[in-house]
Amino acid sequence: MCGICGTLNWGSVAAATAALVHRGPDAAGAWHDDTCELGFRRLAIIDLTPAGQQPMCNEAGTLWLVFNGEIYNHQALRMELERRGHVFSSRTDSECVLHGYEEWGAQVVQRLRGMFAIALWDQRTRKLFLARDRLGIKPLYYCGVGARFGFASEIKALLGLPQLDLQPDHSALWDYLTYLYVPTPKTAYRSIRQLPPAHTLEIEADGTQRIACYWKLENWGAPLGTSEPQLHARWLPAVEALSDKLREAVQMHLLADVPVGLLLSGGVDSSAVAALACAAGRAQLQTFSIGFDVDVHSELPAARASAAAFGTLHREQVCTQASMAEGLQQMLQLYDQPFADASGMPTLAVARLAAQHVKVVLSGDGGDEIFGGYRWQQQWLDMAAQRVPAALYERVLLPAFVPLARLPRVAGLINRLHLDVRGKHGPERYGALLAKIKSFQKPHLLPELAREFRDYDNYWHWRAHWRADLDLLSQAQCADLHTYLPDDILTKVDRASMAVSLEVRPPLLDHELVELAAGMPAEFRLGKRLLRAAVAALLPPAVLARPKRGFSAPLLHWLRPETRNGVKLGGVALWAMLVLDAWRGPPARLPPA
Structure with missing residues (x-):
């Protein structure tokens, strides 16, 4: 690196x-x-x-x-x-x-x-x-x-x-x-x-x-139309093929002339990589985890349990609210432009911890994209089954509520009921579902640019990578693989790790493994069914049963909401504006918690 x-x-x-x-x-x-x-x-x-x-x-x-x-x-x-x-x-x-x-x-x-x-x-x-x-x-x-x-x-x-x-x-x-x-x-x-x-x-x-x-992920497996994929004739051969490819990818990613460790969250993805790395027969591996001073956000207990099961030499650290002010300036120094992923700070912290002991670590990045693990992917599928006509949302409900969206309760209602999402289709719906700051809020937050971008396509990036010919799950995965994964997840990991001279290797993004997983039927991928089956013999039952938890700082607990030009902001949306403020001018002051 x-x-x-x-x-x-x-x-x-x-x-x-x-x-x-x-x-x-x-x-x-x-x-x-x-x-x-x-x-x-x-x-x-x-x-x-x-x-x-x-x-x-x-x-x-x-x-x-x-x-x-x-x-x-x-x-x-x-x-x-x-x-x-x-x-x-x-x-x-x-x-x-x-x-x-x-x-x-x-x-x-x-x-x-x-x-x-x-x-x-x-x-x-x-x-x-x-x-x-x-x-x-x-x-x-x-x-x-x-x-x-x-x-x-x-x-x-x-x-x-x-x-x-x-x-x-x-x-x-x-x-x-x-x-x-x-x-x-x-x-x-x-x-x-x-x-x-x-x-x-x-x-x-x-x-x-x-x-x-020079490369496109063209082949995505079509749905089988079954509610019990584990009983399908293709299930066991798929599990075996994935298991073999996972072992091969992890083994290849361990190649180095320096010590190699593992970033461990306790979730399925990182635990699967850790289990396969330990099974490869290396000397005792070191694992590294990060937690928070807000228990509901901390994954340290799960990471400790996984480390104990695999017999690794485990180290951990806790991020606190006191790190927020320093973290805001670090975000600008690392990324050189606005970047608001709230997990940027804990990623830097765990990289710094690991860099004190090893030069290379393996990670579980990419598992959600290639094995259908994100919550919003399930939301996307659920919305497709809605019975209320889309036109009712887009032509009646949304126009009625948007003029009142500066009122916190109205904005909250739009978000909870996805009123700005359900009336759209294809990449517009997917974009509106994922956007943390709504399109009707942007003119109030950047009023000096509102006229210039009045007719702007806010969802062009998703549209550029949209595959209308695919099934619903594959559409979402394909979009995430080409947008969120490289521009957010991998950008975050590269900058945070290289800031402390640490190489991070993601075996789950071996392109042969990605091609194999994408070619599996959609029902096999959804909710990481296939991944869990492929590593079931290696992971403790508690890890296999553990639901998806995002790796992000507890901003709702650390930041007090504030109102900007009539738009109430909290959590990651407020963090995004603080980062933008800091990039555009003097260092921003964090609002008190």
Whole structure:
């Protein structure tokens, strides 16, 4: 895991490389020719010798690489490339990417199994090649002005480039109130974009850009139409296939030349990863958990029980209300733009705890997306069965209540009854269901942008990844996999962990595992039925029966609600506005609890 950056026709990357020191404190590297300059910060995980230093070049010195991530099938790739005549000078996975590009060109990304952000400068063709992994585990941002081009692992590394326009992207700020993150490919800055997951970007020396998608999750299993999926003839073969793939993925994710630990919440996802990791026969593994000073939000008792069952060396920590003020500024320092996931603070805390003992941890991220575990996915299914005509909500009830929505009781009624959701269809309904700040509230919270975005499509990001041809559960999962997962969950985990120089690996997002799970019938996926069955022999019954609990700070307990321009805000909605305030100006003061 590392930090990478580079420029074409834009001069030194010394400042950009220094801005990424937290991502790679073990070593630094740089290289340049008359057009391209590459910068690198190393967090040494595989082949800890100087042979793994980057920027890395081929034997001829014509191809230069900086790489962030891990390629879990690099040993198999190395053997294949050696049979084809390639000579290696290190044991690193990054060198497999370098030789793989020599052999297969841009198609090398099709052969990589792992998480990655890649930058390759080819001196022969005078082209820069960028690529991001399929699920968006590793970040990659870029910007361009004419023939000048820059890229980096984080936005902060680009902010110092001379003559870069740092005006805010108003549409991104308007989107932020809907999603509570800035959706890809946007950032909060007009001139900086994020490369979408599963995409490559080729840049000519004159600044010409070509972007392409190299992977899509096309095949989703159709419903079987059964209320008892466990009795279906396909059930047992599916459980066995998933069990085998889970073991394989976890085993591959344990590969490292440094100690590996586990982030453990006590839920099914992280407990399944922990159980499989322990079963792989490693020495006693270390597990790390975080809790809160509000008992109803704390998962520490469940995490302790799981750790005891697996025999791990367990460590834990408690987040308190006192961490809120510090956390607000940390959110800006980590993400470089507004980002309001309330679990950002505890994720940073557990990463900091783990980083004191290990360099790498496995996590259970991705389980809800690929195995249908989110509560809102069930809500989405339940709404499809409503008998009241949608037109009644959209044409009668909602128009009657929205003008009164500044009254707290009216706003509460709209939220409780989903009056703004039930009259919509497809991505509009799904977007309205997930939005914490309602579309009719946004003009009051950002009145200076209200006229500019009066006819704006608030749900464009969900719409861009909507599959109308799929069943209802697959529609929701597909949308989450392309929006919430990369732009919220994986962004949060990457920034929080790399801020303390910790590599987090999510085995449940191995793309072969994701493809296998998505291809299973919808009834098998719903509520993590298939995942629970696949790991049933490894987990304590209490863990298997434990209902889904979100990993987020208890903001309703820590923040006192306040009213802004007639809109009463509390919890994550208020937190979102506090983060936006802090990004736009002087540090915001937290309201007393």
